[in-house]
Amino acid sequence: MKELLKTSLALLVLAACFSSCGTKENGQVIGVLDRPDWKGINPYGMVYVPSGTLHIGPSDQDITNTFVQRPKSISIQGFYMDDTEITNNEYRQFVYWVKDSIAHTYLDHFIENEESGEEQVDWEYEIDWSDETLEDLYYQGDDRFAGRKELAVEKLVFEYEQYDWKGAAHDKSNASRTSFIKRKDIKVYPDTLVWIRDYAYAYNEPMTRNYFYHPAFDDYPVVGVDWQMANAFCYWRTKFWDSYQRENGINSEDFRLPTEHEWEYAARGGHEMAPYPWGGYYTRNAKGCLLANFKPGRGNYPEDGGLYTVKADAYFPNDYGLYNMSGNVSEWTSTAFHENAYSFVHDLNPDIRYDAQEDDPDSYKRKVIRGGSWKDIAWFLQTGNRHWEYQDTTKSYIGFRCALTFLGRSINDF
Numbered sequence: 001m002k003e004l005l006k007t008s009l010a011l012l013v014l015a016a017c018f019s020s021c022g023t024k025e026n027g028q029v030i031g032v033l034d035r036p037d038w039k040g041i042n043p044y045g046m047v048y049v050p051s052g053t054l055h056i057g058p059s060d061q062d063i064t065n066t067f068v069q070r071p072k073s074i075s076i077q078g079f080y081m082d083d084t085e086i087t088n089n090e091y092r093q094f095v096y097w098v099k100d101s102i103a104h105t106y107l108d109h110f111i112e113n114e115e116s117g118e119e120q121v122d123w124e125y126e127i128d129w130s131d132e133t134l135e136d137l138y139y140q141g142d143d144r145f146a147g148r149k150e151l152a153v154e155k156l157v158f159e160y161e162q163y164d165w166k167g168a169a170h171d172k173s174n175a176s177r178t179s180f181i182k183r184k185d186i187k188v189y190p191d192t193l194v195w196i197r198d199y200a201y202a203y204n205e206p207m208t209r210n211y212f213y214h215p216a217f218d219d220y221p222v223v224g225v226d227w228q229m230a231n232a233f234c235y236w237r238t239k240f241w242d243s244y245q246r247e248n249g250i251n252s253e254d255f256r257l258p259t260e261h262e263w264e265y266a267a268r269g270g271h272e273m274a275p276y277p278w279g280g281y282y283t284r285n286a287k288g289c290l291l292a293n294f295k296p297g298r299g300n301y302p303e304d305g306g307l308y309t310v311k312a313d314a315y316f317p318n319d320y321g322l323y324n325m326s327g328n329v330s331e332w333t334s335t336a337f338h339e340n341a342y343s344f345v346h347d348l349n350p351d352i353r354y355d356a357q358e359d360d361p362d363s364y365k366r367k368v369i370r371g372g373s374w375k376d377i378a379w380f381l382q383t384g385n386r387h388w389e390y391q392d393t394t395k396s397y398i399g400f401r402c403a404l405t406f407l408g409r410s411i412n413d414f
Helices: 003-024 088-106 132-137 164-169 205-209 227-248 262-269
Strands: 047-051 052-056 072-078 079-082 110-112 119-121 157-163 181-188 329-334 364-372 387-390 403-405
Touching: 047 262, 052 262, 072 262, 079 262, 088 119, 088 132, 088 157, 088 227, 157 227, 181 227, 262 329, 262 364
Parallel strands: none
Antiparallel strands: 047 079, 052 072, 079 403, 110 119, 157 181, 329 364, 364 387
């Protein structure tokens, strides 16, 4: 009797399970129903660049005859891009976050993560900057200048992670996931000495002392950041956004540097083979006004309205709403530089990536920069022109802006 009762009870439970499944999904394959909603995001300070086709290559005579810009037709997936270069004040938010996180660590401000059980910084604590525990963050003894209490900026180190997706995709040895996760410690404070180092026999010390520090330059593009620092900023920006979005249970794609060809596609502003972002063939408009911040003539730097850099939203934007895609500062891209890259890259979202290590040859460390800068002649401002710099190099004329891949069908597809 007991065995019969147990069997009947088990059948009832099983029937209830099947009944509940049938009631919820009606016996049909309709997918998991409790998935989070995704309506996309509209990131602050970014504009949408729709999917499309781009004819890459020179928009003017190849005066160097190097053939590093062979004509090629490619397609680009829609993405968001910052409407301006990352400014000093925006990058300062990253620097201050790193500074505060180190201070919280020194002061033992931790809380246990409910999901992972690991300790993490508790940002609810207020930092008492007069606490003697934080003295190590400032210059001490003979390192002090004029008796000032100044932050020891070389201690502002941020650990960021990269995942080697290509390595994982081509791995045939079933290597552990750890082998594809790369962790790096990066000093994040801009190299302010570039204003002196880049120019021999020139007085630029006021720019070194003030450009990143003084509020007069808050809305100017950050410089003195190398390729790794720009990537660290993108990683932090992603983590910062995801921590805010955690309540919704779903994150966006990662913020990142644009690829070389995303940058060129965005710079053209929808104008096929346009030599400049404004679509014209000249650097002046009909009234004779210069349309970008560069080196006019034989060196009349202030003629365009800026002796050095100008505000990141100066001049008119292109037809995608992007400012200073030519001039002001050159911009890092994610792409590794190869002279003959156009001969073999794919025609769908082309990109070549290589994260060179310290002991790699210098030629492996070249990264594509685009757009020309305040100290360049007009030829470098053309949207199709390529140039490069070493990934571990900081300059007073190189900054960056972020990109974000659009998830789903492109907005311009109807």
